[in-house]
Amino acid sequence: MLLENLSREQLIEHIDDLQSQVDNLTEAMAFDDIPQLQMAFGLSTLEAKLLNLLSDGRTRNRDQILGALYYDKMRTPPDPKTVEVYAHRVRQKTARFGIQITTTYGAGYTLSDPRGCISEARAGKQITDVSGILVPLKTRTKNAIYGENQKLMMDFLHERADLIGQASFTSREAKEVTKINRNMWDLLDQLTNCGAIKVLIRPTKGGYQNTNWHVQLL
Known part of the structure; x- marks a missing residue:
């Protein structure tokens, strides 16, 4: 792409696209707590990345989530419905801890964790479900x-x-x-x-x- 051949509007669009890529990469690089979340909630790697991404309470749409989870594969991005699949799985696995992921039409996905279970998991602690039962860490071989x-x-x-x-x-x-x-x-x-x-x-x-x-x- 030769930038000198672009119109002002095209340049602005190109800059916005580059900024979006930077934002996606920044969020993707913040996945240091994935192993702890996997063990605490029994999540796959991508499920743990989604939980980690949404844990700050900000609402994110499909494109933002796909960009953060698949930042290294965006030349051939997965089906956008992939986000629904992972959100569904994370809901199922974390509901017992009082964690909720809500979907707002036209806006995206928002997570709430009123009991602070995600912070406890990041610290490597065993967490209790809403019934007060201590849940053992899940490990793989x-x-x-x-x-x-x-x-x-x-x-x-x-x-x-x-x-x-x-x-x-x-x-x-x-x-x-x-x-x-x-x-x-x-x-x-x-x-x-x-x-x-x-x-x-x-x-x-x-x-x-x-x-x-x-x-x-x-």
């Missing part, structure tokens, strides 16, 4: 340190998942999208063993490239 193939597969599953965190796909589809050239059974077994997913339906062996897997993200 040492195998949860994903390699590159596992990361690619988890990204694929998150993009395919529905509102309850379930994804249906064939081995062929997964390989075409992720470019992973290895046995899909072994890969999904690894993700199962480290507590990232639960396989609900496996394809029958023999011609399984074109029959569906059905998995639940945990």
